[in-house]
């Protein structure tokens with residue numbers, strides 16, 4: 001999901017490199033068609049912030065691919081804001097985009113995964129979910145909630161051989177970070193690894209979590225951040 005660029009696109013490419021058949025979605029029809037063509041994926045147009053869109057995408061992906069083994073829940077990040085500046089409408093919009101899209105996609109994917117007794121669900125969140133980042137109130141709070149959902153759901157579906165994990169990006173140099181004018185050199189000095197991450201660093205771990213070898217890893221929130229997070 002959310003794969004016309006950035007982390008979603010890199011994960012799609014990593015899964016395709018491992019031999020998976022992949023469907024990707026995003027809002028812009030021309031862009032998703034071009035990226036799908038470039039990667040060799042199925043392209044689906046959808047706005048994940050619209051009610052019911054995420055479940056429709058999963059149904060369409062399953063139909064086009066002949067089933068679904070791996071679901072990568074991902075979408076654009078909510079706007080930067082402090083508590084005082086967020087209206088009720090702002091909270092609801094972010095909730096629809098980040099939370100309900102995850103719920104809708106997972107709900108649509110589970111029956112097929114349960115029937116086949118195999119599944120991988122990976123939810124892209126953020127290090128902000130573990131260590132709140134100033135000015136990112138919407139992301140800090142809603143994504144921490146998603147970690148609760150991931151862990152609780154993992155217990156409910158583990159006996160169906162379905163794993164559910166959250167993957168937290170730290171600072172991966174995607175188009176989004178470039179648009180936000182993140183200074184790569186300055187950012188690198190605060191990252192223990194001494195460099196900003198690449199989308200491919202992140203995608204490689206997502207591909208591992210999606211693999212058979214990761215079948216006993218579930219309910220976790222794991223960061224790919226070059227050592228940025230301080231918490232144990």
Ligand code: NAD
Nearest residue numbers: 002003004005006007026047048076077126171172174176
């Ligand atoms: P990005 O903006 O480069 O890519 C987001 C993708 O989702 C794009 O393909 C976009 O078209 C699609 N998208 C956005 N809104 C959508 C919608 N409503 N419906 C359908 N598709 C939609 O972002 P990214 O850097 O790849 O990050 C992916 C996610 O990870 C974001 O939620 C971001 O906040 C989070 N994140 C990223 C970083 C990082 O370092 N890049 C760090 C922390 C968290």
